[in-house]
Amino acid sequence: MYVDYGYYADQYGGGITEKEFPSAERKAEAYIRKLTYIRGNIFATENMAVKDAVCAVADVYASCEKKRETGTVKSENNDGYSVSYAVEQMDGQTIEELIGKKAYKAASTYLLPTGWLSRKVGCCCVNECNDNYL
Numbered sequence: 001m002y003v004d005y006g007y008y009a010d011q012y013g014g015g016i017t018e019k020e021f022p023s024a025e026r027k028a029e030a031y032i033r034k035l036t037y038i039r040g041n042i043f044a045t046e047n048m049a050v051k052d053a054v055c056a057v058a059d060v061y062a063s064c065e066k067k068r069e070t071g072t073v074k075s076e077n078n079d080g081y082s083v084s085y086a087v088e089q090m091d092g093q094t095i096e097e098l099i100g101k102k103a104y105k106a107a108s109t110y111l112l113p114t115g116w117l118s119r120k121v122g123c124c125c126v127n128e129c130n131d132n133y134l
Protein backbone atom coordinates (compact mmCIF):
# COMPACT_ATOMS: atom_id res chain seq x y z
CA MET A 1 0.00 0.00 0.00
CA TYR A 2 1.32 3.41 -0.97
CA VAL A 3 -0.77 5.27 1.62
CA ASP A 4 -1.36 3.92 5.12
CA TYR A 5 -4.47 4.61 7.14
CA GLY A 6 -2.57 6.80 9.60
CA TYR A 7 -1.65 9.26 6.83
CA TYR A 8 -5.16 9.12 5.39
CA ALA A 9 -6.86 9.87 8.70
CA ASP A 10 -4.35 12.27 10.28
CA GLN A 11 -2.74 14.17 7.40
CA TYR A 12 -5.39 14.02 4.67
CA GLY A 13 -8.37 14.09 7.03
CA GLY A 14 -10.44 11.47 5.23
CA GLY A 15 -13.59 9.89 6.57
CA ILE A 16 -13.37 6.24 5.50
CA THR A 17 -13.22 3.74 8.35
CA GLU A 18 -10.05 1.75 8.90
CA LYS A 19 -11.86 -1.43 7.85
CA GLU A 20 -13.04 0.05 4.51
CA PHE A 21 -9.78 1.83 3.70
CA PRO A 22 -7.60 -1.01 2.28
CA SER A 23 -10.12 -1.91 -0.42
CA ALA A 24 -10.71 1.70 -1.46
CA GLU A 25 -6.97 2.47 -1.39
CA ARG A 26 -6.17 -0.53 -3.60
CA LYS A 27 -8.77 0.57 -6.17
CA ALA A 28 -7.45 4.14 -6.04
CA GLU A 29 -3.87 2.99 -6.66
CA ALA A 30 -4.98 0.88 -9.62
CA TYR A 31 -6.91 3.80 -11.11
CA ILE A 32 -4.01 6.23 -10.73
CA ARG A 33 -1.58 3.67 -12.15
CA LYS A 34 -3.88 3.34 -15.18
CA LEU A 35 -3.92 7.12 -15.66
CA THR A 36 -0.17 7.56 -15.43
CA TYR A 37 1.36 4.32 -16.75
CA ILE A 38 2.71 5.98 -19.89
CA ARG A 39 4.93 8.31 -17.82
CA GLY A 40 6.52 5.61 -15.63
CA ASN A 41 5.93 4.24 -12.15
CA ILE A 42 4.20 6.98 -10.18
CA PHE A 43 4.62 5.02 -6.95
CA ALA A 44 8.40 4.60 -7.25
CA THR A 45 9.14 7.54 -4.94
CA GLU A 46 7.19 9.06 -2.11
CA ASN A 47 5.35 12.23 -3.07
CA MET A 48 2.77 14.14 -1.03
CA ALA A 49 0.71 15.11 -4.10
CA VAL A 50 0.50 11.47 -5.17
CA LYS A 51 -0.49 10.39 -1.65
CA ASP A 52 -3.23 13.03 -1.58
CA ALA A 53 -4.44 11.91 -5.01
CA VAL A 54 -4.69 8.31 -3.78
CA CYS A 55 -6.64 9.49 -0.74
CA ALA A 56 -9.02 11.58 -2.85
CA VAL A 57 -9.72 8.75 -5.28
CA ALA A 58 -10.16 6.31 -2.36
CA ASP A 59 -12.82 8.67 -0.99
CA VAL A 60 -14.60 8.57 -4.36
CA TYR A 61 -14.58 4.77 -4.49
CA ALA A 62 -15.75 4.44 -0.87
CA SER A 63 -18.58 6.95 -1.27
CA CYS A 64 -19.79 5.36 -4.50
CA GLU A 65 -19.72 1.93 -2.88
CA LYS A 66 -21.83 3.18 0.03
CA LYS A 67 -24.33 4.78 -2.35
CA ARG A 68 -24.48 1.59 -4.39
CA GLU A 69 -25.28 -0.44 -1.26
CA THR A 70 -27.75 1.90 0.41
CA GLY A 71 -29.03 4.23 -2.29
CA THR A 72 -29.99 7.83 -1.64
CA VAL A 73 -33.64 8.58 -1.07
CA LYS A 74 -34.80 11.54 -3.13
CA SER A 75 -38.46 11.46 -2.17
CA GLU A 76 -40.85 9.19 -0.36
CA ASN A 77 -44.64 8.98 -0.46
CA ASN A 78 -46.31 7.22 2.44
CA ASP A 79 -49.85 7.18 1.02
CA GLY A 80 -49.22 4.74 -1.81
CA TYR A 81 -45.68 3.83 -0.65
CA SER A 82 -43.55 5.26 -3.37
CA VAL A 83 -39.81 5.81 -2.94
CA SER A 84 -37.54 7.37 -5.54
CA TYR A 85 -33.78 7.44 -5.29
CA ALA A 86 -31.52 10.34 -6.23
CA VAL A 87 -28.96 9.34 -8.81
CA GLU A 88 -25.93 11.21 -10.07
CA GLN A 89 -25.88 9.31 -13.33
CA MET A 90 -27.15 10.80 -16.51
CA ASP A 91 -29.44 8.70 -18.69
CA GLY A 92 -27.43 6.00 -20.43
CA GLN A 93 -24.37 6.48 -18.21
CA THR A 94 -23.11 3.42 -16.37
CA ILE A 95 -22.02 3.55 -12.74
CA GLU A 96 -18.46 2.74 -13.85
CA GLU A 97 -18.42 5.77 -16.16
CA LEU A 98 -19.67 7.98 -13.34
CA ILE A 99 -17.04 6.66 -10.92
CA GLY A 100 -14.33 7.16 -13.55
CA LYS A 101 -15.40 10.76 -14.12
CA LYS A 102 -15.47 11.53 -10.40
CA ALA A 103 -12.16 9.72 -9.78
CA TYR A 104 -10.43 11.63 -12.59
CA LYS A 105 -11.67 14.93 -11.20
CA ALA A 106 -10.38 14.02 -7.72
CA ALA A 107 -6.99 12.77 -8.98
CA SER A 108 -6.40 15.62 -11.41
CA THR A 109 -6.67 18.17 -8.62
CA TYR A 110 -3.44 16.80 -7.16
CA LEU A 111 -1.67 15.26 -10.18
CA LEU A 112 -2.15 17.86 -12.91
CA PRO A 113 0.41 20.32 -11.49
CA THR A 114 2.98 17.52 -11.13
CA GLY A 115 3.00 16.63 -14.84
CA TRP A 116 1.94 13.01 -14.28
CA LEU A 117 -1.22 13.49 -16.34
CA SER A 118 0.56 15.10 -19.28
CA ARG A 119 0.16 13.26 -22.59
CA LYS A 120 2.69 15.44 -24.40
CA VAL A 121 5.05 13.46 -26.61
CA GLY A 122 8.53 14.75 -27.24
CA CYS A 123 11.34 13.78 -29.54
CA CYS A 124 14.29 11.91 -28.06
CA CYS A 125 16.62 14.60 -29.41
CA VAL A 126 14.67 17.72 -28.36
CA ASN A 127 17.82 19.77 -27.82
CA GLU A 128 19.07 19.05 -31.34
CA CYS A 129 15.97 19.22 -33.54
CA ASN A 130 13.67 21.34 -31.34
CA ASP A 131 10.68 19.23 -32.41
CA ASN A 132 8.54 19.35 -29.25
CA TYR A 133 5.20 18.57 -30.88
CA LEU A 134 5.16 15.27 -32.71
